[in-house]
Ligand SMILES: Nc1ncnc2c1ncn2[C@@H]1O[C@H](COP(=O)(O)OP(=O)(O)OP(=O)(O)O)[C@@H](O)[C@H]1O
């Protein structure tokens with residue numbers, strides 16, 4: 001039977017000031033999905049590796065199957081597929097785990113069906129899957145996982161997604177403390193209303209960050225990595241957040257923030273050496289407050305999802 005295997009990278013959503021509208025992909029890790037065509041209709045999640053048995057095999061709850069089903073519905077197709085998922089990133093970590101599964105599944109399904117969609121047109125199906133996993137159909141993980149690089153989600157209705165430039169020499173450090181924080185829980189602490197002065201500060205920083213990416217202006221990127229909308233409320237869920245922030249900045253990070261909805265923290269640095277020093281400093285500070293962390297370094301992944309193998 002014909003089969004296709006695809007990979008989709010982990011992602012850092014929000015990038016501090018871009019709550020629900022900015023994200024970038026990282027090279028360090030991601031999910032792999034293999035799809036095998038079936039003779040009869042229906043999507044079956046046959047196996048999931050690397051999740052410690054935590055993820056649902058039911059098609060209506062697994063983001064791989066939910067995303068593919070949305071695509072099949074759009075095509076009015078009854079094609080059946082067996083799904084084999086390999087998780088390459090921790091769950092509930094803030095690195096876009098559910099998004100990577102959905103995007104890898106869509107990339108594989110699209111190829112299996114003869115590429116009926118352009119890559120960008122797969123996004124609505126991935127968003128439908130995020131709604132099931134996180135309770136909100138945000139695109140700031142799925143868009144960079146699919147397209148690679150920094151991505152701006154300018155609008156959701158209709159979807160308007162813009163790929164941004166990646167300055168040479170920009171590195172990401174990720175600090176993943178060993179506990180899980182569900183996206184839905186991390187969204188529940190946010191406010192519905194924000195003061196006008198915060199809206200102004202946040203708009204300035206988003207605009208500054210985007211200008212900094214276009215101009216490869218690291219100082220401007222640094223000044224713009226500041227979030228006054230989500231971070232102050234979410235920081236209370238993250239032990240040691242402010243101490244770690246100081247440590248990362250002292251070690252030379254351009255800026256830092258919560259990766260997606262946490263608990264992973266990200267920092268952006270100019271150059272690999274600084275990114276490594278930032279990782280060391282963060283690890284030390286986390287250890288002082290009694291938390292173990294995994295540290296990852298990565299350039300910004302500019303490729304996004306890709307086909308690994310087809311038979
Ligand atoms: N293939 C999957 N199918 C269904 N649920 C999944 C799948 N992969 C991950 N999840 C779950 O989705 C939920 C939402 O979180 P996810 O893991 O994407 O958030 P995250 O990795 O913390 O990233 P972020 O905060 O950047 O969204 C978690 O409870 C996780 O266990």
Ligand SMILES: N[C@@H](CCO)C(=O)O
Pocket residue numbers: 013014019020021094096138140141183186187260261
């Ligand atoms: N923008 C989303 C990303 C979650 O991955 C949030 O911050 O809730």
